Amino acid sequence: MPSSTSPVRRELIGDLAVRLLDIGPQRLRVAVDGYTASGKTSFAHELAAAIRAQGRPTLRASFDDFKKPWSDAREKGYDRISGEGYYRNAPDFESARSLLLEPAGPLGSGTVALCGHDPLTGVDHRHVTVNAPNDAVLIVDSVFALRPEYDDYWDFRIWLDVPTEVSLERGIDRDAESEGRAEAERLHRDRYHESERIYIAEVDPVSKADAVIDNADFASPSLIRG
Secondary structure (H helix, E strand, O other), rough: OOOOOOOOHHHHHHHHHHHHOOOOOOOEEEEEOOOOOHHHHHEEEEEEHHHOOOOEEEEEEHHHHOOOOOHHHHOOOOOOOOOOOOOHHHHHHHHHHHHHHHHOOOOOOOOOOOOOEEOOOEEEEOOOEEEEOOOOOOEEEEEOOOOHHOOOOOEEEEEEEEOHHHHHHHHEEEEEEEEHHHHHHHHHHHHHHHHHHHHHHHOHHHHHEEEEEEEEOOOEEEEEEE
């Protein structure tokens, strides 16, 4: 759980938490979307903490944990290496909908799987479930969260806005230690950035967002719209 970096950030996230809870006392599902390395995971953690401070239980998930395993791509021979292939073929839409989004909704069973396949080990966790209280708030961070395959399930949609070059540099810097600088640049420029370009062109996720937040400066985010 990251510590909040500034009073400005705490106030914005606290105000957003209050606004979300005004939607109603039922289970809610919230998407935190944006470019790779826009700060989605930390923002979602902090938002969940702010909601818990208001007395509501939360669930946290990431669509990084709802991708098809690499073994599936190797066995079936489809592309998930290029930007196009990553966008078209990597997500496990069925598991995300049936195990996470549907049961976490106001009319769902409340029996929720928070992870499909572990993205690092490939281990299948779809049988591991938690029980979501009737007033729980599920917060999911992800690129591509507002794709048509998911979009109807959200009760509130947040887009974290950062310039594309900022997201690229952040992502490359983040992954350079584990991947090496050259490989990190290739991954982000040829796969992630290209897949996000397709997403923006086809879906226009910013137009779907209920709140658009400038997150270029972590210490001083600001509400652009909503």
